[in-house]
Amino acid sequence: MNETKTIDVLDVKGKKAGSAELPGDVFDVNTNIPLIHQVVVAQLAAARQGTHATKTRGQVSGGGKKPWRQKGTGRARQGSTRAPQWVGGGTVHGPQPRSYAQRTPKKMVAAALRGALSDMARDNRIFIVTSLVDGDKPSTKQAKAVLSGLAELSKVLVVLARSDEVDWLSVRNLSEVHVLAADQLNTYDVVNSRTIVFSQAGFDAFVGARSASAQALTAEPEVPETDVADQHPYGEDSFRGDNPPAGFDIKGSEDSKKFHDPSSPWYGRTIAEVWFRSAAAAEAAGFVNAVKSDSEKEDAK
Template identity: 65%
Template sequence: MTGPTTEQATTSTAQAADDGQDQSLTVDVLGPDGTRTGSLDLPPAIFDVPVNIPLIHQVVVAQLAAARQGTHDTKTRAEVAGGGKKPYRQKGTGRARQGSIRAPQFAGGGVVHGPTPRSYAQRTPKKMKAAALRGALSDRARAGRVHIVESLLGDDMPSTRAAVTALRHVSERRRALVVMARDDDVTRRSLRNAPSVHLLPVDQLNTYDVLLSEDVVFTRAAYDAFVSRLDDPTGASEDQT
């Protein structure tokens, strides 16, 4: 799946931050049928902070780098099978001297300075990841793209059709990120195969997935769990590198 670049996704945030406006962000809490069941004030410490675009870029690049498998590998001339015998005598043939048909200049020969298995992981401090996540969420919140639902289903029976219908009451945009509680098996089973819906447990919420999605939809249980993490010294931190 491809999405907007970090710079494109946060342009509106940078403009809002430059305006210096300090306004309370209030969102409606919706039921499965789209009716309003209440409202919540989003904590400014998470959803209304200035955005550091270079920081967000650094964190996203580190996350994508850490996701690389790094299993690429090539064989050197010592690892390629064959080539133990000198292909022809040293002198008298009129050809350039060669010692092995597995030398790099031969087709099928070894590779010089080729890629080897490695880890691309970068060390990113927790506070940097937390600040980047708060900035991304603030961008979505200021644009009115953070939503909270009591539940996507009216009962405890999984239903993809009912869950997708409930999401349409929240937003008609193409890409939606649904943040659910870790133990919310009903929501997981209902939306795991839904097109254009990315499903994440609340403890895996990260900057990249927020930027990749046009709307962020929290279930009420996931929102409460996420906000409670403010008690953590690093704030709303990420678990993914």
């Protein structure tokens, strides 16, 4: 598994024009059928409009008058001609507008697509062509001939680059062909096709986008540099952060300009905004001892 496979790149005449490598991490991975099923079901569910709606008895027009009096007629009591048991009445528990979308993690979607492509590659049902048309004028006839020369012209998925305008115009009227841009390739369309034909530009765009995504996932996050002045706002005997160095036991609050030493009764309940190495360092920075300041206020009273 994860072996790179080399296939021929064909020209419009079906002759070899070069070769291309199918990356093993995309075209040779384990095919997880339950995962593919889950992703396809979610994709089809998300495509549903969900605009179905029925009217309840409260939404049906009319029925405001009681059909007949409650007693004395010998008939069953009725309160409205729009009740569910009446013809023309409302619907009970009928369908209402809703969204059928299912949340599917991006990694699961990507893994399902890789598995489906790998299954196609192992069956030699993936082809790459330089172009579907020889020249700069669209030709449905020539595009059909090129595709027919590769495999049976039935449920063919053509993947093009968005810049392949001539190829887009050439295959858009072929009922046996479904065409997608490289960034639109998805699990359902791969599973629903018998053959996949990439244009050279479409294949390069697809593989390039996958490689860029893989590098972004594996890249190590950059660690922002800490400003020394911000880490030591009141000199070397102060520290701002969640993990102070050993010896920085004094907790300071920049809002109240008070500090607490370990003997303070509020020390354990105080969240430090800045740490000091000693009480003298805190006082030099303009902070006052919270315990002493509170006791001085009580003495003043």
